[in-house]
Amino acid sequence: MRAQGILGGTFDPVHLGHIQSARELCERVGLERLSLMPCHMPPHRDRPQTAATHRLAMAKIAVAPWSTLGVDGRELEREGPSYTVESLAALRAEVGPQTSLIFVMGSDAFNSLHRWHRWQSLFEYANILVMQREGYPLLPAADVAKYVAGREQRAQALVEQTAGAYATIALTPWPQSATDVRARLAAGRSLDDCVPPEIEHYIQQHNLYRD
Ligand code: ATP
Secondary structure (H helix, E strand, C coil), rough: EEEEEEEEECCCCCCHHHHHHHHHHHHHCCCEEEEEEECCCCCCCCCCCCHHHHHHHHHHHHCCCCCCCCECCCHHCCCCCCCHHHHHHHHHHHHHHCCEEEEEEEEHHCCCCCHHCCCHHHHCCCCCEEECCCCCCCCCHHHHHHHHHHHHHCCCHHHHHCCEEEEEEECCCCCCCCHHHHHHCCCCCCCCCCCHHHHHHHHHHCCCCCC
């Protein structure tokens, strides 16, 4: 069965935690492709600081060296809030019923899943894989915990199921966060390898995150 992963997020900006985790996921879970899917306007958090065009451009630059990684820009083409469930429904219609779709999120995102629009319906279109992110123990809301309990599988088993399953995975920890990258830039501090050099160059060239 073909298996395709999607990592949703703000990517404001993309950093090494995203890229290294995505690469490791492809290898360990057996994904043919994993696409970063930047959201236009996240319904659950503050608006991104940076224009969609810059966030998309940086995501494309960051994945370019890796043949298994890609970028899905569909949420930036839609006006209004970015609802993951709508994106996954569109993606499912594109790939057909025979492909395993795996929506990936960090444990921080998973812990607030109960606030997402039609969160149960995500499982109609895709499997959910949660990366255990350092500093964010898995603490889903009670109704989410109950909903996923009967769906849990090994992460490697998700590629054999088109949708509806849930798994967690502990990857090599990457401590980077976009919040930290923005704070470093605003304070004029060094980025210390938080982002690939091409992204640091792009940020400097476009004078992003300075105010
Ligand atoms: P911010 O600091 O602005 O909240 P972020 O660094 O969490 O941003 P997002 O774009 O929100 O970046 O992340 C997209 C997805 O990647 C989320 O599911 C998030 O949990 C996950 N993620 C982000 N950073 C890491 C990391 N260092 N390791 C593993 N997963 C990560």
